[in-house]
Amino acid sequence: MNVHPVEEVRRIPVTSPATGKIIAEIEETPVHEVPFFYEQGRKAFASWSTMPIPNRIGFLRKLKQMIVNEMEEIARVISDDTGKVLTESIVADIMPTLDAIDHIIRHAEKVLGRQKVRTPLLLFGKKSFIEYMPRGVVLVISPWNYPLQLAMVPMISALAGGNSVILKPSEVTPLVGKYIEDLFKRSGFPEGTIQVAHGGKEVGAAFTAGKPDYIFFTGSVRTGKIIQQQAAKDLIPTTLELGGKDPMIVFGDANLDRAAKAAAWGAFTNSGQVCMSAERLYVERTVYPEFLEKLQGEVHSLRQGDDIDADVGSMTFPAQKNVVREQLDEALQRGAKLVTGLKPEDWKEGMYLPPTVVTDVEQDMKIIQDETFGPLLPVVPFDTEEEAIAYANGTAYGLNASVWTRDREKARRVSSRLVSGAVVINDVIITVANHGLPFGGAKESGIGRYHSEAGLRIFCHEKAIMEDKGFLNSEIQWYPYKGKYPLFLNLFKSYFSEKRDWVTFARNYISLLRNNK
Ligand code: NAD
Numbered sequence: 001m002n003v004h005p006v007e008e009v010r011r012i013p014v015t016s017p018a019t020g021k022i023i024a025e026i027e028e029t030p031v032h033e034v035p036f037f038y039e040q041g042r043k044a045f046a047s048w049s050t051m052p053i054p055n056r057i058g059f060l061r062k063l064k065q066m067i068v069n070e071m072e073e074i075a076r077v078i079s080d081d082t083g084k085v086l087t088e089s090i091v092a093d094i095m096p097t098l099d100a101i102d103h104i105i106r107h108a109e110k111v112l113g114r115q116k117v118r119t120p121l122l123l124f125g126k127k128s129f130i131e132y133m134p135r136g137v138v139l140v141i142s143p144w145n146y147p148l149q150l151a152m153v154p155m156i157s158a159l160a161g162g163n164s165v166i167l168k169p170s171e172v173t174p175l176v177g178k179y180i181e182d183l184f185k186r187s188g189f190p191e192g193t194i195q196v197a198h199g200g201k202e203v204g205a206a207f208t209a210g211k212p213d214y215i216f217f218t219g220s221v222r223t224g225k226i227i228q229q230q231a232a233k234d235l236i237p238t239t240l241e242l243g244g245k246d247p248m249i250v251f252g253d254a255n256l257d258r259a260a261k262a263a264a265w266g267a268f269t270n271s272g273q274v275c276m277s278a279e280r281l282y283v284e285r286t287v288y289p290e291f292l293e294k295l296q297g298e299v300h301s302l303r304q305g306d307d308i309d310a311d312v313g314s315m316t317f318p319a320q321k322n323v324v325r326e327q328l329d330e331a332l333q334r335g336a337k338l339v340t341g342l343k344p345e346d347w348k349e350g351m352y353l354p355p356t357v358v359t360d361v362e363q364d365m366k367i368i369q370d371e372t373f374g375p376l377l378p379v380v381p382f383d384t385e386e387e388a389i390a391y392a393n394g395t396a397y398g399l400n401a402s403v404w405t406r407d408r409e410k411a412r413r414v415s416s417r418l419v420s421g422a423v424v425i426n427d428v429i430i431t432v433a434n435h436g437l438p439f440g441g442a443k444e445s446g447i448g449r450y451h452s453e454a455g456l457r458i459f460c461h462e463k464a465i466m467e468d469k470g471f472l473n474s475e476i477q478w479y480p481y482k483g484k485y486p487l488f489l490n491l492f493k494s495y496f497s498e499k500r501d502w503v504t505f506a507r508n509y510i511s512l513l514r515n516n517k
Helices: 031-048 053-069 071-082 086-112 149-160 174-186 201-209 221-233 256-272 285-300 318-333 385-392 408-417 452-457 485-496 502-515
Strands: 011-015 022-027 115-117 126-134 137-141 164-168 194-196 214-218 238-241 246-250 278-284 337-340 356-359 376-382 402-404 460-468
Touching: 011 174, 022 174, 031 137, 031 164, 031 194, 031 201, 053 071, 053 086, 053 149, 053 174, 071 086, 071 174, 086 149, 086 256, 086 452, 137 149, 137 201, 149 164, 149 174, 149 214, 149 452, 164 174, 164 201, 174 194, 201 221, 214 221, 221 238, 246 256, 246 385, 256 278, 256 285, 256 376, 256 402, 278 285, 278 385, 285 337, 285 356, 285 376, 318 356, 318 376, 376 385, 385 408, 402 408, 452 460, 485 502
Parallel strands: 137 164, 137 214, 164 194, 214 238, 246 278, 246 402, 278 376, 356 376
Antiparallel strands: 011 022, 115 126, 126 460, 337 356
């Protein structure tokens, strides 16, 4: 689009977090174009929403094949933009995107098709259905940590339902945003069906105020609250996928070798910049020293860098380094001890932070209460099941959690008591990889769910339909009421009694029908 004078275009420099070099420039979308985006989106919606679902799915198939063909190139762009290692770009960003498209291709028609619902006997002669009607223009605002899947999955879910989409990707990873825009263009989606607006929070705020029909936001709690306030002014429905402070509870009878490897991966994958990374580790005191030793060994064996075999990449967003520094400084000043990693004053220049395990922390420290979103893992011993549950539930967040024990009954009992959108038993993070499961948070971790059937239906109005053949001239509950009260009284008493009295029911029903004019 080129409707604005050239001098108004601001350019966003793209810095590679791994090397610190500027690798590209992206044009920011001027905010005065917001109405134009919505106009285009509404125009496209008119025809896209009436296209049969299998035809829309055809576009998704093409998109999927393109991602498969260009997998290596996309992985490179993601790694350049974020500093994550290549393996994580394909395993945790590209694969979940492809799997989500697959899931939607397989299930959209059934999930979004007309659903028949049982009609109660008292409404004899009618049929009931639910229809899923697309909402209109959906605004997707996405973050930088998994810049492909966290933009694409809500986008394709909304598109499958017949909506047009405006994406505002994170300004921190604009190369991926640009690549997504290009992928959709080359997949042949009709013009205006999907549009991408580039820029930072001002651009995001302008699009939020532009009255979309739905907002799907993934990002921080702070921004989520701002967006929800704005959306409330126009009663715009939202889904908010926000931060986490996920606990990992390791009981003494767990497979400790597996749990130690999982803790290292769960805390430090993507340099800890995962909404569902293990951010607090609670270990039963009986195995605490043994477990710490195993964990220390695992963390020491990690290789950091940007080569193809590296385990841990760099941080993505410079400001995030300060959050990690602040939390670690406070903990160390109050007596915490380093098991691995370095004090912030000993960190090297650049965006690589050492995977850091910390002990001797208190529950009221920032390191325990606030999201870190970095490679920092505090470890706390516990004595009883009750204490572990209380610790785990003791923050404002509730996105994911994990419970480690060989006792399946205990695992399920504890899982059921965690206030959390998801729980994993003897593994970490992985619920997100099953697209058949709902995804979302409790407490400040968010509002609403996506993935699963819910993830397709949230982008549609659920429309209730009842159908009558229209043969009778009147209904028993319509006017006139004369003489109907005792008949209704007997009808309902006979119908709703624990032991139904069918004879009385039939007699009164027939009398009411006869009373109909
Ligand atoms: P952020 O809230 O700073 O930004 C997210 C997006 O919102 C960006 O595109 C940004 O430009 C935009 N934005 C910022 N201010 C805005 C405003 N006032 N109005 C409209 N848009 C605005 O978050 P981030 O730093 O990009 O991402 C990290 C956060 O995201 C972490 O808290 C993490 O836990 C969370 N997250 C959650 C999930 C989840 O599914 N629950 C997944 C990944 C990340």
